[in-house]
Amino acid sequence: CTEFSIFTMWINLVCVCVCVCVCVGNSSCGDTLEGSSGEVASPGFPQGYPNKANCTWTIIGGDRTRVQLAFLSFALEEGFDFLVVYDGLPSTDVIVHRLTGFQLPASITSTGPMLSLQLTSDFAVSAQGFHLEYTVLQVYSCGSPDVPAHGLLHGSRFHLGDKIRFSCEKGYILEGQPILSCMAFSATDVTWDFPVPLCRAEAACGGTLRGPSGNIMSPNYPSPYDNSLDCTWIVLAEQGDSISLVFDDFQLEEPYDMLEIEGAIWLLLF
Numbered sequence: 001c002t003e004f005s006i007f008t009m010w011i012n013l014v015c016v017c018v019c020v021c022v023c024v025g026n027s028s029c030g031d032t033l034e035g036s037s038g039e040v041a042s043p044g045f046p047q048g049y050p051n052k053a054n055c056t057w058t059i060i061g062g063d064r065t066r067v068q069l070a071f072l073s074f075a076l077e078e079g080f081d082f083l084v085v086y087d088g089l090p091s092t093d094v095i096v097h098r099l100t101g102f103q104l105p106a107s108i109t110s111t112g113p114m115l116s117l118q119l120t121s122d123f124a125v126s127a128q129g130f131h132l133e134y135t136v137l138q139v140y141s142c143g144s145p146d147v148p149a150h151g152l153l154h155g156s157r158f159h160l161g162d163k164i165r166f167s168c169e170k171g172y173i174l175e176g177q178p179i180l181s182c183m184a185f186s187a188t189d190v191t192w193d194f195p196v197p198l199c200r201a202e203a204a205c206g207g208t209l210r211g212p213s214g215n216i217m218s219p220n221y222p223s224p225y226d227n228s229l230d231c232t233w234i235v236l237a238e239q240g241d242s243i244s245l246v247f248d249d250f251q252l253e254e255p256y257d258m259l260e261i262e263g264a265i266w267l268l269l270f
């Protein structure tokens with residue numbers, strides 16, 4: 001009986017040790033990454049990241065490079081757990097995004113050869129976490145653009161001077177600019193000249209548009225719109241810019257159907 005108890009104690013001790021080792025192993029996180037491409041995932045992905053996590057990854061490219069992130073998966077407890085993206089080493093002056101929640105973020109590109117990510121979680125509630133790919137771009141490359149949902153990308157060269165085109169699957173209408181050019185806006189700022197367009201379902205209406213210019217049409221245009229519609233389009237500009245609308249066609253049933261236009265100033269913190 002005594003021998004059995006000692007044996008059981010020894011087994012328990014081994015179990016505790018293995019458990020502690022596994023737990024400590026799981027909570028270790030963060031890294032310094034070099035190389036032309038790779039992946040970063042939150043600890044435990046996709047089973048969930050630990051509480052009270054504080055992990056920092058720094059991705060370092062070579063001279064005259066930039067770092068591009070493309071998110072494959074993203075789920076953090078909204079408003080409590082965050083992934084902060086820094087344009088360089090972690091510092092409050094160079095925060096470019098503070099990400100939280102369950103929406104897949106658009107791709108992010110640094111202005112220089114270094115980019116850092118910091119995952120912080122509070123004391124309770126986890127989620128799947130995040131998984132992303134990074135690519136080190138030469139300064140003359142715009143990098144691979146995001147492809148909109150239900151959209152198709154035509155073109156596979158993404159360097160300075162290259163053009164790409166987007167189209168939409170059948171049943172969807174393209175909103176925004178279909179052709180993008182990779183342009184140099186300064187010695188270190190080489191980027192696409194317009195945001196990636198959206199593909200809107202033909203039956204749907206309204207949407208949010210960004211970028212220097214674009215088109216808005218009533219559903220089915222130039223055919224007549226449907227009855228009982230209620231569509232809202234939001235056009236966003238950079239702070240300090242103004243927005244002008246130029247109508248090249250306008251026909252609504254007077255006085256029952258109407259288009260209301262309203263302006264507002266919004267301040268976006270991130």
Ligand SMILES: [Ca+2]
Pocket residue numbers: 077080081121122123124125126
């Ligand atoms: Ca949490």
